[in-house]
Amino acid sequence: MESLSIDATDWKLLDLLQCDASRTNQDLALAAGVSAATCLRRVKRLTETGLIRRQVALLDADRLATLAGHGLTAIVEVTLDRQDDARIGAFAARVAAETAVQQCYRVSPGPDLVLVARVRDMPEYAALAKRLFTAEMEVRNVRAFFSVACLKYETNMPLTLY
Numbered sequence: 001m002e003s004l005s006i007d008a009t010d011w012k013l014l015d016l017l018q019c020d021a022s023r024t025n026q027d028l029a030l031a032a033g034v035s036a037a038t039c040l041r042r043v044k045r046l047t048e049t050g051l052i053r054r055q056v057a058l059l060d061a062d063r064l065a066t067l068a069g070h071g072l073t074a075i076v077e078v079t080l081d082r083q084d085d086a087r088i089g090a091f092a093a094r095v096a097a098e099t100a101v102q103q104c105y106r107v108s109p110g111p112d113l114v115l116v117a118r119v120r121d122m123p124e125y126a127a128l129a130k131r132l133f134t135a136e137m138e139v140r141n142v143r144a145f146f147s148v149a150c151l152k153y154e155t156n157m158p159l160t161l162y
Contacts, residue, residue, distance in 0.1 A: 004049050004051070006046075006051070009033070009034055010042060010046060011159055012031075012032045012033075013028065013042055013043060013046065014046065014051065014052070014157075014159060015159045016028055017052065017055075018155070018156045018157060019156060021055040021056075025040050025043075058155060061073070061150075070120050071118070071120065072118070072119050072120070072121055072124070072146060072147075073116065073118050073146070074115075074116070074118075074119065074144050074145070074146055074147075075115070075116055075144070075145045075146075075147065076115040076116075076117060076142060076145070077111035077113075077114055077141075077142065077143040078091075078112060078114070078115065078133070078139060078141070078142055079139070079141040079142075080112050080139060081138050081139070081140045082138065083112055088106065088112065088113075091113070091138065091139075092104065092106075092113075094131075094132060095113075095115060095132065098117075098128065098131070098132065100117045100118060100119050100124070100128050101115050101116070101132075102116050102117065103115065103116040104116075111141070125144070129142070129144070
């Protein structure tokens with residue numbers, strides 16, 4: 001992996017883009033205090049190096065659930081029987097294949113993994129749990145928590161920490 005260095009302008013561009021990636025290049029350049037050509041070149045480099053993974057539209061899951069008449073967010077702690085890299089990797093691959101699982105973290109101490117899943121309703125969660133947890137003999141323990149309200153949801157990285 002090549003060494004990557006970024007300067008204050010790159011940090012500013014990253015911060016601006018994570019707040020609103022739909023800005024035009026001209027507007028982004030003006031906000032960052034650089035020329036449009038410089039802005040375009042830097043954003044392209046930040047994308048090619050993987051610092052910018054992708055640009056997406058963030059949907060309001062709760063409002064969509066209201067329109068659809070359903071929606072359930074589950075935060076699930078998973079403990080495996082054994083924690084070797086091969087078993088965790090195999091389980092992580094199963095989790096990655098599930099579109100309902102939006103996030104998966106390997107954590108310590110406590111459970112081995114924490115998942116955030118978004119499903120239609122409790123029967124859909126039960127089916128997901130059966131596929132991921134009960135069909136897999138390597139899973140020792142599962143604790144699921146179901147969201148009653150989202151009090152904060154942000155995707156922005158706190159770049160002031162860097």
